[in-house]
Amino acid sequence: MGAFTTSYIPRNIFNGIFGLLLLIAAFFLLLRPKKEQELNNEVPKGHILRTIIDAEGKEYSFSYNPTLGIILSLIVGYISSLLGIGGGIIHVPALVHLLNFPVHIATATSHFILAVMSLSGSIMHLVTGVLAKGISQTLALEIGVLFGAQLGARLSKRFHGVWIIRSLAIALGLVGIRIFIMAF
Numbered sequence: 001m002g003a004f005t006t007s008y009i010p011r012n013i014f015n016g017i018f019g020l021l022l023l024i025a026a027f028f029l030l031l032r033p034k035k036e037q038e039l040n041n042e043v044p045k046g047h048i049l050r051t052i053i054d055a056e057g058k059e060y061s062f063s064y065n066p067t068l069g070i071i072l073s074l075i076v077g078y079i080s081s082l083l084g085i086g087g088g089i090i091h092v093p094a095l096v097h098l099l100n101f102p103v104h105i106a107t108a109t110s111h112f113i114l115a116v117m118s119l120s121g122s123i124m125h126l127v128t129g130v131l132a133k134g135i136s137q138t139l140a141l142e143i144g145v146l147f148g149a150q151l152g153a154r155l156s157k158r159f160h161g162v163w164i165i166r167s168l169a170i171a172l173g174l175v176g177i178r179i180f181i182m183a184f
Helices: 002-006 011-031 066-083 088-097 103-128 132-156 161-183
Strands: 048-053 059-064
Touching: 002 066, 002 103, 011 066, 011 088, 011 161, 059 066, 059 103, 066 088, 066 103, 088 103, 088 161, 103 132, 103 161
Parallel strands: none
Antiparallel strands: 048 059
């Protein structure tokens, strides 16, 4: 639905919305960096408890509300397809701050969801003709993302979650300012 809606929004308004969203996300992340926290023994009603052990043997325990997760994913899916973005700038903060995912797990989860959403969004943009002129650039970006995601996953293990979030916030803020200014 988001990809379908794109063709009805004038380009300068689209860029203004996109730039503003990036700036809001950047300020939110800078003002509310999530510190890694320990799970207490109580799991709230309606939540699911998960324990994940990564490839290095580090254990992550957290609980989340699956109903809220589904609702957030629908919203993120619409917005990310509308704007032609992966959704991580919205999904990672939502997973961390609203669903209590550890930052590293939220990032990995977002990457997985990104693969599915990007495919469906790209197909819709291709079908509606929005992507017709930029197919070669899109393929080049996809190749870059494949390698960049692997490098990012390896590098993220060397940094605490708070610094990953702060770095994301700074990058989003700089890009948001540029896009917002160019919109008008």
